[in-house]
Amino acid sequence: MSNFNLENRLEQKQLLIPSLLLEMKLLQMNVLELDTYLKEISEENPFVDYEENMDALSNYLQNQSISTISANEVLDKVFSSNETPYEFFKNQLNYIDASSQEISTALNLIPYLNDYGGLSKNLKEISVELSIPYFMLENAKVILESIEEDGWGYESFKELALIQIWLSDKVDSDKLFDFLFENFDNFTQKKFNILLKHGYKISDIEYYIKLFTDIVFLPSIDSGIKEKYIIPDAVVFVKDGRVHYNCIEPYKVYLYTKNNPENKETENNPENNSSNIVELPLEDEISKNLKSDSQLKKYYNDAKNLKFALQSRKDAFNIFMKHFVILQQEFFFKGPAFIHPISQKDFASKIGISESTVSRIINEKYIDTPFGIFSLKHFFSATYNKKEGLKAKSKTQSRTVIIDEINNIIKNESRDKPYTDEAIVELLEKKGYNISRRTVAKYRELSGILPANLRKELKK
Incomplete structure (x- = not known):
């Protein structure tokens, strides 16, 4: 028994590194890319079977009270987006x-x-x-x-x-x-x-x-820009005064990686498993050949890695969406004017995952909302902190606001005594913006504005 447990632990360690790498790769894919990837893998790996699950795209519309959009309209807007x-x-x-x-x-x-x-x-x-x-x-x-x-x-x-x-x-x-x-x-x-x-x-x-x-x-x-095909990774809707979401998974994957199932009859019936990731038992003959056939063993390990990575991607995206809909619930009720801007770093800290994980999750992914299809990146902007007096209350604003403030300060400065970066910092602090001199210099440079001494020379 102890030798069996040791072998299991060693096998898990061998699977860990490739599984983590695959997990990061899959997490960065949107649902359309993942669907294509799974089709290709199923053609190469005998332990992986792929099945289309297009019903997942319109399941959320089965209850007509959820949305006034028809299933056909959803499919039309999901699959084509051709813009100039x-x-x-x-x-x-x-x-x-x-x-x-x-x-x-x-x-x-x-x-x-x-x-x-x-x-x-x-x-x-x-x-x-x-x-x-x-x-x-x-x-x-x-x-x-x-x-x-x-x-x-x-x-x-x-x-x-x-x-x-x-x-x-x-x-x-x-x-x-x-x-x-x-x-x-x-x-x-x-x-x-x-x-x-x-x-x-x-x-x-x-x-x-x-x-x-x-x-x-x-x-x-x-x-x-010119052509982009989109399948949203999730649908967010309002029902009975609450915000709900469904993840869209237009695929079903069968992985023949299960050894010694307790109930073979149940495991062999995919209909008994409502998940889109279904683990099925190995045939006895194939199980025996794993030890002697190195290529077959590799396919088997790849399939196990795929199982772990798919489940991990699913779990991570669900954790993300659970917190995301809470943060943006005002937007889902009232519209784009009520988007709550937040940086990837701050959101990652808020929900207890790494910033790189958030970055992978929102990469090229879209959500369908009551106000249309949005890229997840739209909700994550570079931000700075605006302090109101000595209060702990803070607001998150876009960089364009503070750049406008700097431009306005310089536009209205004295021709004889242009504001130095230090002076601009003090003026911004009076307006409630708490930023450093170096940040002011960066914004000024990015806006193509010369330093004070050169501006004074030009205005002579």
């Missing part, structure tokens, strides 16, 4: 906390975007062509850059990289931003000897290279 670039940005801007004038100005920049999301002309030229003040276009560009944290509307690769890193919630992204803020050219031109002379270690540089490649990417209008 203008329609895409117009739709995304509906989720941004900005005035109608700011949104209109941002839309004026769309025709100037090239295939990779950058501006084909500099902002000053566009300002002249459109007869729109430069500062208004600056604000509009900041709004575009924040959409899905992609950095749309950048004027240089440096600007694109810094924006994406600044908006990222990845661990140490703030350190990477500070590093690149001072060393961008040396880093991107691979002048590593200069960086070493500045006191950076080889391990630091290697870490920043990995972090940079994880965060920075070139957005593409062709692949990211």
Whole structure:
């Protein structure tokens, strides 16, 4: 008995690492990607069978009191979403906390975007062509850059990289931003000897290279906008004055990984298992061949890993949704104007999971709500803390608000005595915004505004 238990423990340890890797991979997939992946695996692995479960898409509509949308309408909107670039940005801007004038100005920049999301002309030229003040276009560009944290509307690769890193919630992204803020050219031109002379270690540089490649990417209008097929991962609805959700799983997976089932008759009848992950018993002959056939053993272990990873993905997503609908319940009752913005880091801390897990969960995933289909990323924005006097109460606001405040302060400053970054910090504190001088400098640089001494020279 003890030898049997020891073998089981060793086998579990051998399965642990590949299972965790697969778990992270599956967690990052949306339901459509997962469905495709499972189809491919079932074709390769004899221990895995796949079955379509399209009823899962419309089960939540069986009770007509739940929704006024018909099943056909759901299927229509779930499977096709074909947008022009203008329609895409117009739709995304509906989720941004900005005035109608700011949104209109941002839309004026769309025709100037090239295939990779950058501006084909500099902002000053566009300002002249459109007869729109430069500062208004600056604000509009900041709004575009924040959409899905992609950095749309950048004027240089440096600007694109810094924006994406600044908006990222990845661990140490703030350190990477500070590093690149001072060393961008040396880093991107691979002048590593200069960086070493500045006191950076080889391990630091290697870490920043990995972090940079994880965060920075070139957005593409062709692949990211023009055509997108969507199946929401969950449906959220209001019934009897309460918010409910159902996860959509348009697949059923049968895994032949169970040894010595207690009730073979029950296990062999899939209808007795309501889960979409069904474990079935091995045939005696196949079970005997596992020890002698290494390839068969590999398929078997892969199937067991898949079982653990699928269940773990399911559990993690359910934990996420359980807390998510509570946080956003005002939105589900009243609409987009009542979205509660929160960072991935803060939400992860709130529900007791890692920030990287939250990042994987919301990656390319959508939810169907009473107000339409939304990307989960729309609910997670980069944020800062606004303190009201000495009270502990705080509000979460988007970065665009504080950038506007800085722009307004500088716009109305004295020609002879422009505000230093320290002075701007003090003025912002009086308005209730608690940020550091370095943060003010970063926002000012990102907005293309010169420091006080250079602004004074220009105004002479």
